[in-house]
Amino acid sequence: MTTAPTTIRLLDLHKNEVIDALLHTGLTEGQIRTAQEEWEPIRKASIEKLLKEGYPLGELPKHWGWDWTRKIKQLSNPLLGFYGIECEGKMQGLLEVAKEGYLAKLPEQKGKPLIYVKYIETAPWNIRLLDPKPHYGGIGSRLMRIAIELSHTEDCKGRVGLHSLPGDKKGEPEWFYRDVCKMEPMESERDGEGLLYFELTAEKADEFMKGGKNENA
Amino acid sequence: MAEKRTMTLNLNDDEMNALDALSTRYDMSKTAIIRKALRMYQMIDTRLQRGEKLFVEDEVEKKKSELLVL
Numbered sequence: 259m260t261t262a263p264t265t266i267r268l269l270d271l272h273k274n275e276v277i278d279a280l281l282h283t284g285l286t287e288g289q290i291r292t293a294q295e296e297w298e299p300i301r302k303a304s305i306e307k308l309l310k311e312g313y314p315l316g317e318l319p320k321h322w323g324w325d326w327t328r329k330i331k332q333l334s335n336p337l338l339g340f341y342g343i344e345c346e347g348k349m350q351g352l353l354e355v356a357k358e359g360y361l362a363k364l365p366e367q368k369g370k371p372l373i374y375v376k377y378i379e380t381a382p383w384n385i386r387l388l389d390p391k392p393h394y395g396g397i398g399s400r401l402m403r404i405a406i407e408l409s410h411t412e413d414c415k416g417r418v419g420l421h422s423l424p425g426d427k428k429g430e431p432e433w434f435y436r437d438v439c440k441m442e443p444m445e446s447e448r449d450g451e452g453l454l455y456f457e458l459t460a461e462k463a464d465e466f467m468k469g470g471k472n473e474n475a
Numbered sequence: 476m477a478e479k480r481t482m483t484l485n486l487n488d489d490e491m492n493a494l495d496a497l498s499t500r501y502d503m504s505k506t507a508i509i510r511k512a513l514r515m516y517q518m519i520d521t522r523l524q525r526g527e528k529l530f531v532e533d534e535v536e537k538k539k540s541e542l543l544v545l
Binding site for chain 1: 501502503
């Protein structure tokens with residue numbers, strides 16, 4: 259289900275000013291296809307460029323193989339939520355969450371429902387690795403805020419869980435969830451692909467929201 | 476955010492006790508529990524309408540039984 263988009267604020271790093279963007283709650287097939295079509299060639303070109311420059315293959319962003327059009331069949335699934343941040347006519351970030359079926363694993367909140375982030379991705383032109391000054395900053399943080407806000411709407415008190423793509427250097431996924439979002443890693447809860455599980459407690463969610471930290475991740 | 480509407484729900488004691496217990500167990504409001512239940516029911520109903528079946532499995536006893544949903 260889609261609802262009318264709401265206006266949010268984003269930092270345009272090229273102009274160094276805060277500008278209006280649209281937050282889409284619920285996405286259409288057209289929006290998914292357009293984002294995929296716009297992102298995919300840039301991902302490919304960027305990978306080729308980095309490899310030519312000698313960048314180690316293992317250190318490239320790990321989510322560049324995602325095909326969002328595979329999710330089109332799930333857009334009307336009431337157990338899932340799809341969100342997109344649009345600015346200047348282009349999708350700047352996409353988020354898919356599960357509203358049901360996941361319970362917290364950290365001892366202090368074990369067994370309590372949470373919002374599980376299935377996929378979260380920033381448009382390739384907003385990734386620092388590709389451009390020392392990405393176009394829009396803080397897309398990853400903004401998407402996490404959306405997940406936390408949904409967690410409160412669903413009465414999950416801000417609890418959020420996810421399995422992170424690898425990489426714990428500054429700017430990489432595990433660093434982002436641990437150091438920026440203040441999520442707790444749980445080694446014992448790695449998934450079948452070996453991805454590390456992170457969970458946000460209600461208290462840390464409040465801290466994150468109050469902090470309004472807008473790291474460029 | 477989608478607009479919300481209010482309704483009155485009439486439950487007997489057993490139903491209210493069940494709702495209270497779920498609300499306590501999951502640390503959620505009764506409204507949130509009802510919303511979750513409705514969403515699950517909607518998902519199950521959609522799949523049953525497509526001709527799929529719903530099963531519950533007991534891994535210890537190695538038993539699988541079909542769940543009938545109205």
